[in-house]
Amino acid sequence: MTTAAVTGAYGKAGRGVVADLSYGKAGRGVVADLLEHGYEVLATDLAGPPGADAGLGADLVVADLTDYGQVVEVLAGADVVVHLGNIPAPGRATAPETINRNTAMNTNVFLAAARLGLRKVVWASSETTLGLPFDTPPRYAPVDEAHFPLPTTTYALSKVLGEETARHVSAWSGMPFVGLRLSNIHRPQDYAAVPGYWSDARSRLWNLWGYVDVRDVATACRLALETETTGSHNVIIAAADTIMDRPSRDLLAEVFPGVALTREIGEFETLLAIDVARELFGYEPAHSWRDHVG
Numbered sequence: 001m002t003t004a005a006v007t008g009a010y011g012k013a014g015r016g017v018v019a020d021l022s023y024g025k026a027g028r029g030v031v032a033d034l035l036e037h038g039y040e041v042l043a044t045d046l047a048g049p050p051g052a053d054a055g056l057g058a059d060l061v062v063a064d065l066t067d068y069g070q071v072v073e074v075l076a077g078a079d080v081v082v083h084l085g086n087i088p089a090p091g092r093a094t095a096p097e098t099i100n101r102n103t104a105m106n107t108n109v110f111l112a113a114a115r116l117g118l119r120k121v122v123w124a125s126s127e128t129t130l131g132l133p134f135d136t137p138p139r140y141a142p143v144d145e146a147h148f149p150l151p152t153t154t155y156a157l158s159k160v161l162g163e164e165t166a167r168h169v170s171a172w173s174g175m176p177f178v179g180l181r182l183s184n185i186h187r188p189q190d191y192a193a194v195p196g197y198w199s200d201a202r203s204r205l206w207n208l209w210g211y212v213d214v215r216d217v218a219t220a221c222r223l224a225l226e227t228e229t230t231g232s233h234n235v236i237i238a239a240a241d242t243i244m245d246r247p248s249r250d251l252l253a254e255v256f257p258g259v260a261l262t263r264e265i266g267e268f269e270t271l272l273a274i275d276v277a278r279e280l281f282g283y284e285p286a287h288s289w290r291d292h293v294g
Contacts, residue, residue, distance in 0.1 A: 001040050004225065005078040006031050007065060007109060008085030008124075009043035010054055025185045026124065026217045027084045031056050033218035034082075044074045045085060065105040071112040078116075082221050083109045083123035087155070090128075095154040102158035107165055114173035122224040125163055125179035125234050127272060128156035133206035137256045142265065143208060144273035145181075145236065163234050170232040178224040178281070179234035183210040183272055185217060186243075191292040198245050205255050208271040209242035213287035220283050227281035235277040240285045241268040 009027035027045070034041050041058040046065070054060035063070040065085050075081055086102045087093050093101070106123070113121050130143050131150035138147060151157040159181075166177040184207060197204050220237045242248055247267045252259060265271075277283035 001038065002225075003040045003042065003077060003079045004034050005042045005044060005075050005081045006034070006058075007044050007074075007081065007083045007105075009056055009058075010045035010048035010060060025187055025214050026182065026221075028056065029187075029214040029218040030082055030084065030221045031058050033215075033222055037222060042074070042078060065108055066101055068108045068112065071108040072115065075109070075112050075116055075118065078118060080118055080120045080122070080225050081109065081113055082225070083121060085109075086124065086158070090153040090155040099154040099158045099161075102155070103161050103165075106158070106162040110162075110165055110169045110177070114169050114175055118175060120225055120229075121166070121175065121177045122221050123162070123166070123177065123179055125181045126156065126159040127181050127183050127207055127210065127236065127238070128153065129159045129163065129181060129234075130236075130272075132156070134208060134256075135206075137259050138208070139259075140262050141208065141252055141256070141259050142262070142269075142271045142273040143236075145234065145276050148234070163232070166234075167232040176229045177232040178229060179232070180217070180220055180224065180277075181234060181236045182217060183207060183212040183236070183238035185214050186211050186289070187214050188292055191289045194243055194289045194293055195245075197243060201244065201246070201251050201255050204243060209244045209248075209251060210238045210270060210272040211243045211289070212238050213285065215287050216283075216285040219286070220277065220281075223281040223283060229280065233276075233280055235280055235283075236272050236274055237277055237283065238270050238272040238274055238285070239288055240270055240274070241288055241290070242270055243289060244268075 044061045050062045130147045149160045
């Protein structure tokens with residue numbers, strides 16, 4: 001049985017910053033999916049009732065990931081780690097605190113995993129590394145991994161630094177890393193709000209109308225753990241479609257008329273390209289808002 005440590009599982013992300021709108025969702029979903037697929041899971045977060053009373057189905061260890069010693073203690077005995085524990089978005093803390101704490105957490109987890117000889121690190125990077133928010137139009141669409149790096153906030157910069165750190169730690173240690181550039185995470189209960197986006201195409205231009213279902217995030221984490229890879233890879237994880245009810249080509253023409261499409265796209269196809277994740281570990285999103293909104 002594989003033992004997986006999952007950081008950021010309870011939905012807190014440093015100094016009481018609540019991650020419920022982002023990776024707090026992902027952490028709970030990842031824990032549930034791994035348990036369902038036979039993993040032994042140890043969850044860790046900065047807050048929450050320790051032990052078996054956290055409502056996760058797995059024991060929760062309360063730890064501060066900015067403290068390297070605590071990270072080593074948490075990861076000891078794990079085979080792999082899914083690292084989701086960060087301040088989850090711009091604006092949740094001051095800009096210096098965001099970059100300092102996220103960089104410390106990522107570096108500590110990566111170095112501790114290498115020191116302990118873990119088999120793999122899967123971790124939450126971000127779509128923001130690609131240039132979000134797109135107040136300035138993207139260079140082309142669909143936006144893919146080659147659009148990196150264009151950080152516009154210290155949050156995005158913390159993820160760019162994390163990707164570089166992962167690349168070097170992987171090279172030093174031989175341990176494989178997979179960074180998931182997660183789009184805006186939605187749970188099934190969040191889809192009731194989706195029709196409210198449709199009247200104004202500009203309301204969601206900040207990430208090219210992207211999103212991803214929390215269940216697909218959990219599957220992506222597990223597939224990334226289970227697929228043999230080498231080195232450090234960073235891939236976009238989004239739904240197969242946009243969150244809008246209009247054709248993707250029309251949205252792009254209205255809001256970003258000067259941005260060229262680099263290839264033919266499906267009618268409602270995502271403008272955050274997921275081809276690399278498909279090729280690397282077979283990611284195929286199975287969930288859409290269209291399954292929940294009549």
